[in-house]
Amino acid sequence: MNEGQPPVENGGVLWSDGMDLLKDVAERKHFFPTGLEGIDTLLGGGLRKGQLTELTGQSSSGKTQACLSFASHVAARHMGVVLYLDTSNSFSPSRIARILDEIPISLIKEPKDVRLKRVMSSIICESVFDIFALFEVLDQLEVSLNDKVNNGGKKICLLIIDSISSLLAPIIGGKYSQGRSMMISVAMILKKLADKHNLSVLVTNHMVAGNGAPKPALGESWKAVPHIRLMISRDRGSNICTATILKHTLMASGRHLRFAVPG
Amino acid sequence: MNNKIQEAADILKAVDGSNKFKGVEEPCGVLRGAQNAWDMLSEEQSQKHISTGSSDLNGILGGGIHCKEVTEIGGVPGVGKTQLGIQLAINVQIPVDYGGLGGKAVYIDTEGSFMVERAYQIAEGCISDIMEYFPYHHDKASSGQQNLQPERFLAGIYYFRICSYTEQIAVINHLEKFLGEHKDVRIVIIDSVTFHFRQDFDDLALRTRVLSGLSLKLMKLSKTYNLAVVLLNQVTTKFTEGSFQLTLALGDSWSHSSTNRLILYWKGNERCAYLDKSPSLPVASTPYAVTGKGVRDAVSSNCKRARIM
Numbered sequence: 001m002n003e004g005q006p007p008v009e010n011g012g013v014l015w016s017d018g019m020d021l022l023k024d025v026a027e028r029k030h031f032f033p034t035g036l037e038g039i040d041t042l043l044g045g046g047l048r049k050g051q052l053t054e055l056t057g058q059s060s061s062g063k064t065q066a067c068l069s070f071a072s073h074v075a076a077r078h079m080g081v082v083l084y085l086d087t088s089n090s091f092s093p094s095r096i097a098r099i100l101d102e103i104p105i106s107l108i109k110e111p112k113d114v115r116l117k118r119v120m121s122s123i124i125c126e127s128v129f130d131i132f133a134l135f136e137v138l139d140q141l142e143v144s145l146n147d148k149v150n151n152g153g154k155k156i157c158l159l160i161i162d163s164i165s166s167l168l169a170p171i172i173g174g175k176y177s178q179g180r181s182m183m184i185s186v187a188m189i190l191k192k193l194a195d196k197h198n199l200s201v202l203v204t205n206h207m208v209a210g211n212g213a214p215k216p217a218l219g220e221s222w223k224a225v226p227h228i229r230l231m232i233s234r235d236r237g238s239n240i241c242t243a244t245i246l247k248h249t250l251m252a253s254g255r256h257l258r259f260a261v262p263g
Numbered sequence: 264m265n266n267k268i269q270e271a272a273d274i275l276k277a278v279d280g281s282n283k284f285k286g287v288e289e290p291c292g293v294l295r296g297a298q299n300a301w302d303m304l305s306e307e308q309s310q311k312h313i314s315t316g317s318s319d320l321n322g323i324l325g326g327g328i329h330c331k332e333v334t335e336i337g338g339v340p341g342v343g344k345t346q347l348g349i350q351l352a353i354n355v356q357i358p359v360d361y362g363g364l365g366g367k368a369v370y371i372d373t374e375g376s377f378m379v380e381r382a383y384q385i386a387e388g389c390i391s392d393i394m395e396y397f398p399y400h401h402d403k404a405s406s407g408q409q410n411l412q413p414e415r416f417l418a419g420i421y422y423f424r425i426c427s428y429t430e431q432i433a434v435i436n437h438l439e440k441f442l443g444e445h446k447d448v449r450i451v452i453i454d455s456v457t458f459h460f461r462q463d464f465d466d467l468a469l470r471t472r473v474l475s476g477l478s479l480k481l482m483k484l485s486k487t488y489n490l491a492v493v494l495l496n497q498v499t500t501k502f503t504e505g506s507f508q509l510t511l512a513l514g515d516s517w518s519h520s521s522t523n524r525l526i527l528y529w530k531g532n533e534r535c536a537y538l539d540k541s542p543s544l545p546v547a548s549t550p551y552a553v554t555g556k557g558v559r560d561a562v563s564s565n566c567k568r569a570r571i572m
Contacts, residue, residue, distance in 0.1 A: 058515070058518075059515070059518035059519045059524075059540060060518075060524065060539055060540035064542050065542070068542070083294065083297075087479065087482065088333070088482055088519070088520070088521075088522055089331055089332050089333060089482050089485060089486055089522045090332075090522045090542035091300075091303075091542070092307075092542040092543035093300045093301075093303040093304035093307050094304060094307055094308075094543050095542060095543040096300055096304075097304055116301075117301055120299065120300040120301035120304060121299045121300070121301045122299070123299060123300040124294060124297045124298070124299050124300070125297060125298055125299070125300060125303060126294055126296070126297035126298075127482075127483075127486050129479050129480070129482055129483035129486075130479060130483075137294065140294055140295065141294060143275075144294070147276075163519065165519070166475060166478070166479060166519060166520060167479070169471065169472065169475035169476075169516060170472050170473075170475045170476035170479065171472075172472075173468045173469075173471075173472055174468065174469065174472065206515070206516055206519045207515060208515050208516050209514070209515050214515065217516065239545075239546075
C-alpha cells in the first residue's frame, strides 16, 4: 500500500531498519508551516506528516481560528487537499477567504481571485454530528485514499477534526465501556491513516475543570494517543494567544510562546 | 483469489460512483456529499440573517443571527434574554418582500417566561416599523398588507412548554420529525436550555454527557434544516483567580457546544451585548435597548432611528 520503500517485504513480515526510517523521515515526513509563526517555532516547523497533533484549549481560546488558519495555509502552499470535519458548525468560509487574502501571493503569477477559487476548492468540509458518522467518513476516506494511490490526482495531505471531543463527550464515562472502546478505535484509525498515507492529522480537544487547574478532556487513555499536544489560551478581550507544548515526541515539553491571531 | 478481490473492488467502485452527488469535481470525489469551501462561500454570501431589531447588535453579529449556526445568548436575569428571544421569533417572520426571511419560529419555553401579550406588542412594533420603511410597497401590495397583522405573526410561532428535563430531551428528539414536516421553520429558540438541568441532577458526569449529546443534535438540526438555533442560558458565579466572577451556567464542557456566544450585561443603566465567541467575527460589544416596541438601538448612540433590516 505504501508508496515509499521503507516497509520492506521480507518473507511475509514487514520490517525496516533504522537507516530506512531515517531516510523516510528526511524524504517524506515534511513539516507543513502553519502560518502562525509562534506555533511553527514551537513545533519545530509546523504540523508534521504522519503525525497526530492535538490542539486543546478553553472555549473561545482560538482553537477553531488556528484550525482555519492551518487549513488555509496548507491548502495555499502545498497544492494538497485539506479535509475539514466540522462538529460545531463553525467552519467559516468567509473567515478562510479573509485569511487567504492576507497570505502574500506566491512567485507564480496568478490573479488573487483565481488563487482564491483554486485554494478554496481544495479545502473540503464535511459536517459530522455523531461518532458513527465519523466512522463512516473515515472509512470512506480510507477507501478513496487507497484508490488514489493508483490513479494519482490531488492528494489529501491534512485532516482536521474540529472538535473530536464533542463527538466523544456524549459516549464516554458512566458504567458502560463501549464508549471508551469506540474512542480507542477512532484513535487507531486516525493513526493508521496518518502513517499509511502520510497524512498530517489535527484534532481539537476541550478543556474541563480538573482538580484546580483546567485540563484537557477525554482522560488518561486518550492522553497517550496524540504525538503532540499543544494547548492554547487567549487573554480575555484581546487577540494575543499563548501556546504551550504539553507533550511532544521529539522536543522538550512545557515551552510556551505568545503570538497574535490576525484580526 | 486475487481476481475475485479485484472484481469486488470494481463493483464497489461502480456502486460508489452511482451514489455520488457530484463526483465530477475532482477534490470532492474524496468524500461523498462533502462540500468544498469555495461553494460554501458563495452559499454563505447568499444567506439572509435574522435581524435582532437593533442595527448595532446586527453589526457585531455580522448582519444578525446566522442560519446553520447555534448561537448561545446568556445574561443576568432581567437583562433582556427573553425579550431578544421573542423579538427573534417575530423578526424571522418578516415577509421576503420586506427584506426578511418569511419563515416561522419554534419557541421551546422551559421557564414559562414567554408572555404572549408581549409578543403581540413586539409584533405590532415590528409591523409599524416595516410600514415606515416601505410606505410605497405597502400602498401597492394590498395582499402583502394582509400578511402584516400581529395575529399572523403570533400564528407563526410554534410554542412548546417544557416542565422537566425528560420532556426537554424528548422534545428535542422529536424536533427532527417536526421540522421535517414544517420546512418553513427558520429559527428554534430554547428559553432557557439551563433551567431544568440546574436542579434535580445529582450525577454531574451524566449531565455533561446528556447535554453534549443534546448540543450535537441541535447542531445537526440547524445544519440539515438550514435554520438558526438560539439557546438562552443563565449565569452563575465561578471562583477563579481569587474572586467570584459571573460566567454562563452548565460548566466548561457546555461552553464548547455553541457556534457563537453573545453575553448580555448591564453597564451602569445601559444594556450591553458582548460577542464572546464566533468563528468568523472579531470580539466586539455594543449597547442596545429594550423599548415598548421590542429590542432596538440604544437611543444615545447617535440618536439613530431604530432599523429593522
